[in-house]
Amino acid sequence: MRKKRMMAILLAGAMVMSTLAGCGSKETAATETPAASGQAAEQSAAETGETPASEKKDDGEIVELSFYMSNGPVIDQERIMEKANAIIEEEINAHLNLILVDGATYADKMNLMINSGDAWDLCFTASWGGINFFENAAKGAYADLTDLIPVYAPETYARIPEGLWDGVKVNGKIYGLVNYQQWGVAARKGFKFRSDIVDELGFDWKAVKGKPTLEVLEMMGPFLGEALEAHPDMIGFETSSGYSLFANEPLMWDMENVGDMTTPGWVRFEEPDTVINQFETEEFARYCDIMREWYEKGYVRKDGATVKDTSPDRKAAKFVAEVTYGWPDSIDFEGNEDAEHMSMCTVENGPSYTVSTTRTVIPAAVGSTAAVAINAQSPNIEKALELVELLNTNDELYLLITQGEEGVDYIYDEEGVFTLQEGKYNFNYNEWQIGQSYSPDFTRALYNRNEAGEKQKESQSVVFAADREAEISPVTGFTFDPTPVKTQLANCASITTEMIPALSSGSVDPKKVLPEFLQRLETAGVNDIIAEKQKQLDAWRAAN
Secondary structure, eight states: OHHHHIIIIIOGGGSOOOBOOOOOOTTSOTTSOOOOSHHHHHHHHHHHTOOOHHHHTTTTOOEEEEEEEEOOOOTTHHHHHHHHHHHHHHHHSEEEEEEEEOTTTHHHHHHHHHHHTOOOSEEEEOSSTTOOHHHHHHTTOBOOOTTTHHHHOHHHHHHSOHHHHHTTEETTEEOOEEOOOTTOSOBOEEEEEEHHHHHHHTOOGGGGTTOOHHHHHHHHHHHHHHHHHHOTTSEEEOOBTTBOTTTTOGGGGTEEESSSTTSSOEEETTEEEEEEOGGGSHHHHHHHHHHHHHHHHTSSOTTTTTOOOOHHHHHTTOEEEEEEEOOSOTTTSTTOGGGSBOTTOOTTTOBEEEEEOSOOEEOTTGGGGSEEEEBTTOTTHHHHHHHHHHHHHOHHHHHHHHHOOBTTTEEEOTTSOEEEOTTSOOOTTOGGGTSOOOOTTSOSSOOOSSHHHHHHHHHHHHHHHHHHHSEEOTTTTOOOOOGGGHHHHHHHHHHHHHHHHHHHHTOSOHHHHHHHHHHHHHHHTHHHHHHHHHHHHHHHHHHO
């Protein structure tokens, strides 16, 4: 489960999403104002001669609903959808036409359909991978669901933490239904340490809990040195050309990005009204100094600025320490199997202790990481909402579509361990695209029917409690429009892409290179970017 969480949150950019095709009018422009209520939808239906959705249920006509999503070919889809539609027809008098689009083409296909005014009812949407949730919502492609969700999908609405709804709003209106998952949404990060080496050398790993990242790195340094002296075949800390502990992890520095994560312009949680250039901060300067020191001492790879794929090192349990999602950690929840090994390893070849260090926050963009949108021009907006409610609350239906049939597509052995059957129906782990897998009693996902499965449920109950209590990002609901500074952003992006890997891996001397980096950013227009982000943030706060 934790592996799925990493996929969905860490690397959303690497995955591709789903879309629902439906029943709109091709002649109707996709930029028209979306229906804001059932009354508006029925008025639109009356004008076009269509039967309103609210009447279709009464006259017995089965409503056909198309749902587009990103997924590869699925064996036996017809078998499963026949059984699923028997349930859907009985419950809401509708049929679901689930249309799977290859991940490599999904974003392009969905955006083309929207721009061409093609017919569709529901689709998977997101703020990454070119799917353009905010852009499509702002131009009227998605239906305004603000007033409709509590009426037609009340349980869906109630299960989701309030902060997530703010993450799918544009100008104060809700344009997507958040797919709330069993691995939770609130972010808390920290570090993993090889527990066998920690025990061998007596490092006080628990002492770093809740500490600022710079302090953790300073505490960690001597331990890495001792570990590598005892185990010279290992690597102290992970670095790569595509990842920076600073540039890619604002939460680790008690900051939040405004707009794209890697562009200049963040805010501090303690000063959320002021946009700063994160690369000009004392934290970044000190971080670069530490990484340079580690580079010179051999704690990180010498090719850390250029290596693209560190997964072989992870699989081989080469790292003494890693950055990780940090909870429930080995202090909060002892015995959590998701925290007992280094990333991509088994407990046997990479045992670990995990400790969280940051505050717990629902990030600004997390609501739009995975959501379902409804076509503003669909004549079946209310019925589409009823379908979402059914997918999100009928466990039999959801498990059937996402996992197949027990005893056929997945089997539990005598020890209560489930196994997906090769050559049978398999949804390619994309269940998070079509609805919520969260439920208060953990009945919407496959768990082993043994002590380990119950332990995992206990672990996830800690996550769900944190979701309800977590801070909401101070910029949740704000969407940065890059248009006024697109040239400056492009210029700065080329500079950060070139120089951040070297500074973050310690392969260059920051005393010489950091001033050059900052000067190049200034010449490229970084101050214009900061000023524009500040201007838009001020206007948004004034309006909200």
